[in-house]
Amino acid sequence: MVHAIGIDVGGTLTKVAFFDDNQKLTFLYFLSDDLQRVSDWIALFDDDVKIGLTGGRAEQLKTFLRCHDNLHYLVEFDATVAGVNYQLQKDGKNFPDAVITNIGTGTSIHYHRGDEHKRISGTGIGGGTLLGMSALMTGIHQFDEIVQLSARGSRSEVDMLVSDIYFGNKTPIDGGLTASNFGAAGLTPLMERSKEDILATVQGLVGEVISTLSIQCAFAEDVEHIVYIGSTLSGNIPLQNIIGNYTKRKNRTPIFLRDNGYSGAIGALLSIRKEN
Incomplete structure (x- = not known):
């Protein structure tokens, strides 16, 4: 029997975490533009199930759950850090501090040490950017299709490198770094580029902006490890590779969690279990 559910209501996805009858941590998600489906799913459980809510649209979900008496709200950043701590411990990763970069619809960056954390930066570049630019430039809207096609694409003739x-002269910095995302596309008509190449380059822009900002924060806080989380990374190996390789190139250690989109939901769930 499920006694508690953690729900992270994001701008694009609503993530859910709970322990099943065998005490196995279980996950699922819904689209946040259909919160009635979330409400209908919750209605399948007993009335006394406790629900931990977090996320930017948690208040909106509450309007669908007016008859539910066991709602508990947790601040989004607190929930996320609690979830990350739990996941790191489960994965056997122990270090004193880290930068946590949460890539959702946009991106939020935190400094984390022990049980304390503070938001230190962020950007509007995130999963929403990936979906929006991909749709505008290729007409493709589905996240899974974007990931699959981008994995077959090349950025070599769309991006401009240092x-x-x-032009073969000695470069003042690493010549393999991107000098301009999409900078080479203006040299020849964009229509000549395949959808695969365009999508690969969109992934590159998103990944490099996020990792660059995260690395700057890591240097500022004198931190080695950067923990990258968020639904935009789920199953998105091309983006993980871009972020991971760039982070290593700048002498910082990237960490990717197995269930990287569910940290907030896990934290909300743990807050309910702790109260019990």
Whole structure:
């Protein structure tokens, strides 16, 4: 019997975490533009099930759950950090502090040490950017399709590298770094580029902006590890590779969690179990 449910209501996805009858941590998600489905799913459980809510649209979900008496709200950043701590411990990863980069619809970056955390930066570049730019430039709206096609694409003739600018001359910085995302696309008509190449380049722009900002924060806080989380990374190996490789290139250690989209939901769930 399920006694508690953690729900993270994000701008795009609503993530759910709970322990099943065998005490196995279980996950599922819904689209946040159909919160009635979330409400209908919750109605399948006993009335005394406790629900931990977090996320930017948690108040909106509450309007669908007016008859439910066991709602408990947790601040989103607190829930996320609690979930990350739990996941790191489960994965056997122990270090004193870290930068946590949460890639949702947009991206929020935190400094985390022990049970304390503070938001230190963020950007509007995130999963919403990936979906929006992909749709505008290729007409493709589905996240899974974007990921699959981008994995087959190449950025080599769409992005401009530092080495491209210096034309074989010695470069003052790493020549393999991107000098301009989409910078080479203006040299020839964009219509000549395949959808695969365009999507790969969108992934590159999103990944490099997020990792660059995260790395800057890690240097500022004198931190080695950067924990990248968020639904945008789920099953998105191309984006993980872009972020991971760039982070390593800048001498910082990237960490990707197995269930990287569910940290907030896990934290909300743990808050209910702790109260019990």
